[in-house]
Amino acid sequence: MLHCVDLVPPRRSPRWRVLLCAGMLAWFTGNALASTGVGASPRAPGELAAIDEAQAIALAEGAVGRMVPDFEFLDRNGKPLRLSDYRGRPLLVSFIYTGCFEICPAQTRNLYEAVKGLDNMLGENQFSIISIGFNQPFDDPAAMRAFAAQHRIKHRNWEFLSPRLNDVEALTRAFGFSWVMTPAGFDHVLGVTVVDAEGRIHSQVLGDVLRADQLGTPLRRLLLYEQPQTVSGAIDHLIERVRILCTVYDATTGEYRYDWKLILQMVSGLLFFLTMFVWLFGEWRRQRRQRRQTGLPCPVTAHAVSGKKA
16 A cells, blocks of 8 residues: 545544645645645546556655755754754655544554664664655644654654745655645655665655564665765774674564574684684794794805805
């Protein structure tokens, strides 16, 4: 399932009435509002707008390898920040809208469980997560803060961001995220975009159910082989690489755990090479000492023995 449409819920909050009125206005005004978005499929007059699934997948995959522009946002507290502030480590990007009552909350909680499943392998300081509210101006900092609190998303490296209204279309196109406004809400792609430490889109993980291993595979690749490092942090980077290599995904728990069998094999191999090195070094020293104690006299030349000059 790559996309969703949120239906009108039974309760009517003042906030929802605003969204519902906007949806009804879209229904009566026709093509102009109902077709707003990225990745909409062609439709006949009077037909509801919807995502073209094949086109949506093509747009998402086509964004891989693209350098994301440095857009500006407001965080939950109204503090401005930019995408470049997240450079230096991998970034997971999810698009949501706070007026959603089913799909976006479920996707966010599912992503939260997957992220917690990654902590054993990567540690929570190895990557960042952002949820971007694309329904502007409704997904303002207060709405994003309330959404995060309502669904109990607590992670030190996870932020909920509000883009500028005029940036929404360019932002979603840059990430290959498809969405269409409909009278019932939004029809949009479900998934997470993985961005590398330099701000380039590395991969797309599409689908309504996310597992830790689906996100762990690209993150492992980035941290093990493609993460930039400095000379001063080479040792720390090596230690982190060994720790990541010693983890394996456990499908029963949905989390990564240490592979003790692999760890024992690595320790055994290290002890073997260390033992061989100590033995060879000891043998070299013993033979060197023996040569010094029973060394042969220096050879003399024939000229020195005969006493003749050359």
